[in-house]
Amino acid sequence: MLTAAPPRHLDILMCPPTHFAVEYAINPWMNTAVPVDVARAEQQWEELRATYQRLGHDVRVVEPVPGLPDMVFAANAGVVYDGRVLVSRFTHAERQGESAAYAAWFEAAGYREVRTATVRNEGEGDVLTVGRVMLAAAGTRTTREAHAELAAFFGVPVIGLELVDPRFYHLDTALMVLDEQTVAYYPGAFSAASRAAIEQLFPGAIHATEEDACGFGLNAMSDGVHVVMSDRAPRLAERLQERGYEPIGVDMSELVKAGGSAKCCTLELRA
Template identity: 40%
Template sequence: MASSTLVRTLEHHVKRILMVRPTHFELKYSINPWMDMKRGVNREKALKQWDQLKYTIENSGAKVEVMESTGAESLPDIVFAANAAIIKGNKAYLASFAHPERQGERYFYEQWFTNNGYECVGDQDIPSEGAGDALWGGDQLRTLFMGVGTRTDVRALRDVANKLDDGTNWKVIGCRLVDPRFYHIDTAFCPLNEDVAIYYPYAFDHITRHNMRNETDLIEVSQKEARNFACNAVVVGQNVIMHQGNEEIANKLVKLGFTVRFVDMSEFIKSGGSSKCCTLQI
C-alpha cells in the first residue's frame, strides 16, 4: 500500500472532533437552571480550560478540528459544539434551537459544515439541538438515543430518521427527559462503546429507562456526580474525559478497563455544559 493511501486509511479510523473556540463565551442570559447571571464567567480561565480539554482529547488519540466564531460576538454559547448538528456519514442534521438566544448559531454551523463537504439537512420548524440530544450507542453503535423534552421536540425523531436515512440498518429511540437540570441527553447519559453506557436514571422517565436497558448495559451515576456533569464526558477509545471530582464513577470505569482523564470545566458548567458539550464527533 502506498504511504499516502496508508495515511488516509489510518486517518479514516481516527476519531475526529469539532470544537468551537470560546472567543466570545460569557454568561449574558439564563436559559437553563445552571445559568446564574450573578456568577459571571472568567473568559481567560475558560480559554485555558478549553485549551486543556482540546489537548487532552488530542493526547487521547483523536483529531480536533477548530471552528472559529468570527462574526458570532452575540452568540456566547456557540462554544457548545455538541449542539451544532447530528452527524451521520456526510450528512449534518442541523440544530433548530428552542431558545431565541441561540438560534443565530445555526447560520455559522451551516457555513462550516457546507465548507467542509457535508450535506446539511433538517427542519427549522422542529426544535432539536443536535448531538446534545442525540447519542450513538448500542449494538454496533446503530441506535441513536434522542433526548426529548424542553429542547428537542418529539417530532424530530421521525424527521431525523427520514433525513439521515442512508439505507443502512439503524434506529432512533426517544428518551424522555424529566428533570430540568438535565435538559439535554448528554448531561445524563454517555455511551462508552457499543456495549455499555453511564447514566443518571432519574433524569429520565420510567419507560425511557426500560427502553434504554434494552439497547445497552447501563452503569448508574449518583445524583451528586451527575450534578457534577460526570455523564457529560468525551470518549476516545478507552479514554473517558470528564470534569474533575467524579471519583466514584471513575473508579467503576477503571475496573472495566477504561482510563479516566479529569479536566477542569468549571467555567463552562456555569452555563450548563462541560466536556461533551464543547465537542461534536464528526
C-alpha cells in the same frame, strides 16, 4: 467488562470560548449574577483540545461569532453521520444564530448534504449515536417530532427517551455512550419507561449517582477506552475504572457555569 478492542479514532469539531459569557439564563445552571472568567474558560478549553490531541484524535475548529456566547458548546450544532449533517434548530432565540454559523462551516468543509432541522432539535446535546442506532431525548429542548426527522434523514433507527428532571435538560448531561455495548447514565433524569428501555438495550449499564451527574460527570467523550470527563465526578470515575475504562479528568468549571462540560464542547464528525 471492556474488550481488548483498540480506541476508536474520533474526528472532532470544537469552537473556542472567545465570546463566552453568561448573559442570559436558559437552563437551571446559568446565573447571570455569577461572574465568568473568560481567560480561565479559554485555558480549560485549550486543555480539553490538547487532551483529545494527545489521545490521537483529530480536532477541527470553527471560528466563534460575536454575540453568540454559547457557540462554544459545539455538540449542539447538529448531528453529523455518514457524511451528512442535520443542523440544529434551537429552542431559545439567544442561540438560534448558531445554526447559520455552523451550517456555513459544514458547507465550506465540503459535507455532501447539509440541512437544517425543521422542528426543534438541539443536535448531539439530545442525540447520541451508538453504532448504527441513535438515542434521542425529548424534553425541554428537542421535540418527539425531531426523532422521526432524524430517522428519515439518516436512515437509521432512532430510540426515543424522555428526560424528566429540568437540571438535565439535554441527553448528554444525563447519559454517556462508552462503546457500542455500554452506557453510563443517571436514572433519576429519565422517565420510568425510558429507564426500562436503557436497561433492556444496555444490560449492565453503569449507574451514576446524583452527585456525579450534577458534577457533569456524564457530559463526557469516550473512544471506547479513554473517557474524557469532568474532574468533579470521582465516584463515577472509580466505576469506570472498575469496568476497565481509563477516565481522564479535566477542569471545566468555568464552562459549567453555562451548563456544559467536556461533551457539550465536542461535536463528533462521523464520516
